Amino acid sequence: MIRQHKCIALFSGGLDSILAVKHMERLGYQVKAVFFETPFFEAESALQAAKANEIDLQVIDVLPQYLQVLENPRYGYGKNMNPCVDCHGFMFRMAAELLTETGADFLISGEVLGQRPMSQRKDAMNAVAKLSGVKDLLVRPLCQQFLADTLPIREGWVDKAEMLDIQGRGRQRQLDMAREFGVTEFQNPAGGCKLTDIKYSRKLKDLLLHKQLNDDTIKYLKYGRHFRLNEHTKLIVGRDKAENEHLSLLTTDEIVVKTVDFHGPLGIICKTGTVTETELKTAAGIVLRYNNNVDNEAEVAWGENFSLNNIIKVEKYTPAEVQELMIK
Ligand code: SF4
Secondary structure (H helix, E strand, O other): OOOOOEEEEEOOOEHHHHHHHHHHHHOOOEEEEEEEEEOOEOOHHHHHHHHHOOOOEEEEEOHHHHHHHHHOOOOOOOOOOOOHHHHHHHHHHHHHOOHHHHOOOEEEOOOOEOOOOOOOOHHHHHHHHHHHOOHHHEEOOOOHHHOOOOHHHHOOOOOHHHOOOOEOOOOHHHHHHHHHHOOOOOEOOOOOEHHHOHHHHHHHHHHHHOOOOOHHHHOOOOOOEEEEEEOOEEEEEOOOHHHHHHHHHHOOOOEEEEEOOOOOOEEEEEOOOOOOHHHHHHHHHHHHHOOOOOOOEEEEEEEEOOOOOEEEEEEOOOHHHHHHHEOO
């Protein structure tokens, strides 16, 4: 039976979000799946899962809007820098903005009551709904039996009896459904979110504390060792050849630091404004520390846009000096 009302699905690529889409499609609803992308959670795996399961997925970049959530989440962070409750609320709010242009009537997601400690408790789910500003338009097909009726149910667009009653951390029912729908490829829950990673979160927190959170600084977070030189300046040093290559592709007008006569890591100085001599010497000393070909002292070239026309001679920093400045 073709249903008259359409919905937008928040899609993560995880099994539950795939099952929510499949369940609604089987009931005859037209479902539009969306993935809101930022550098913290990239679309690649979700696209892969969507393709494998024949789900048409739209990816939308939301970084500028998401930064506001990340900087000041009303419900705080999880174990690391993951503001899961606010993040879900934000996603629903973004999805709601698509309702008119897509001709959809309500929103769905694959949340399961009590599955994850923070974001899927009943009070947290209520908070998500409240934050989204579209509380009354949300349906959670996998556990709606336990939840208060929202507009789509009260209006009869969705029959509550057809919604499911999955709850808790067990996965058996989802695995049975996966078998039934032929779903074999999906992403691990939260596996793709860097905000749940402790090391990534520390580097992110440092940017936040120093009010340097923007596109230019975020792009470096997944590469290299990071050092805080002072309030305004940080240094990133590549850990291996692959990272040096990634870093060199990312740089625009940052100062690059590199040993002159020996192969070794690349250093990128991130700072708005002119870099001081002290900062350069510190950056060069750290870069030398990670160059095994240098004994103690060496010449280091530096400049913008890989025009490494300036040379300074510095001593290698000691392990203790480097540790003191490392963001860890
Ligand atoms: S794990 Fe990451 S993407 Fe998922 S809700 Fe939490 S912060 Fe958002």
